[in-house]
């Protein structure tokens with residue numbers, strides 16, 4: 523925690539039976555106290571979940587809360603033969619009824635519908651015919667709903683970011699360990715075609731020793747942030763409350779998996795700085811959205827936030843966040859090793875001794891030609907992508923949403939440990955609060971807790987390559 527700073531409750535959609543998430547709001551330069559991001563001891567009676575297996579089941583019975591983004595999860599599950607959507611929930615009855623109608627059309631049977639009040643999801647979570655709950659609600663609801671789902675014996679699949687604060691990250695870790703339920707963050711970008719390609723290249727040793735990665739969430743969301751009745755209604759709040767990386771996991775999740783973070787390496791500390799806040803204010807003032815009703819809002823989140831993370835093995839990761847500049851989308855998605863370098867947007871690759879891979883290139887002076895890159899794709903496209911790409915076509919976000927849910931539900935069906943567990947959800951999400959604290963303290967070094975409590979030293983790298 524920062525010394526001498528006031529507390530601020532993130533604007534929630536109202537009261538909740540479960541404790542609400544809070545984020546200590548830095549109001550100026552302060553001194554980082556030693557316990558803010560220290561690793562907390564495992565409470566007695568809790569067991570690690572890194573190898574948690576569960577009883578195999580024929581069909582995974584799912585419920586979905588939050589039926590905007592959550593509609594993608596409903597439709598994806600309807601297309602997976604070993605999934606069954608048994609209940610849907612949204613504050614808005616029209617959304618819940620629409621989802622229920624889509625489910626009924628597919629199964630000829632109506633799912634249970636919960637709507638109308640903000641705590642009605644708790645009744646749904648208490649049902650005894652649900653194995654896993656997808657949580658696709660505004661950020662402040664992720665932790666109460668995740669804890670609620672697990673406390674009723676369900677696996678919690680939580681949208682990004684899983685939690686906003688370090689405290690809440692620990693709550694998810696402790697609940698998953700205490701209740702022995704999976705708590706998985708729905709980081710779909712880990713299942714993109716290029717991300718799986720790079721992961722496979724890294725696992726096959728093509729990069730040699732890994733040294734550095736760069737990633738980002740760069741997405742011009744200016745119009746959406748002022749769009750009424752959408753994510754903009756609540757997401758813009760964060761731009762006047764916090765200055766840091768508000769949405770780190772789409773970029774960070776995949777590169778953390780390349781580097782084996784949590785599995786042989788671990789985040790150690792972060793330094794972060796933000797550019798001035800200009801673009802959201804400029805957009806608001808020049809376009810006067812919604813009849814000028816936002817004229818008095820004072821945004822503080824710098825347009826571009828850049829953070830550097832150091833890992834226990836000494837590697838470095840650059841993470842950026844910018845949702846307000848006028849430019850095309852990028853997650854950067856870059857990996858450096860002693861033998862090769864990959865950059866995305868667009869995909870570029872260079873590798874030592876290209877002839878050994880049957881390529882036309884002679885050296886690493888230029889990026890590989892399209893033809894050579896295709897040769898590498900032919901050799902190293904990830905088996906999971908190869909297996910599912912036809913079925914994923916037309917699915918959300920270029921197919922990655924389908925691949926993610928198929929893989930996750932397949933693990934649950936077989937009783938296997940999912941590719942990412944609560945320690946990954948916590949580590950990737952923890953960059954929100956640690957970056958805010960670093961920015962507020964002249965880019966001071968902030969320790970990142972080890973949510974695995976030392977398990978990273980012996981955990982084996984992700985076994986995703988065996989599709």
Ligand SMILES: NC(=O)c1ccc[n+]([C@@H]2O[C@H](COP(=O)([O-])OP(=O)(O)OC[C@H]3O[C@@H](n4cnc5c(N)ncnc54)[C@H](O)[C@@H]3O)[C@@H](O)[C@H]2O)c1
Nearest residue numbers: 588589590591612613614640658659660661681682752753
């Ligand atoms: N992984 C991705 O690619 C991706 C894409 C979009 C959104 N998201 C994430 O999904 C989540 C939802 O985003 P969105 O764009 O759908 O937001 P949204 O505001 O459009 O929709 C949220 C939905 O949740 C409902 N809701 C709010 N409080 C509720 C409550 N207490 N009980 C039941 N329903 C409630 C709202 O009525 C609304 O229908 C966010 O965490 C966001 O970051 C992820």
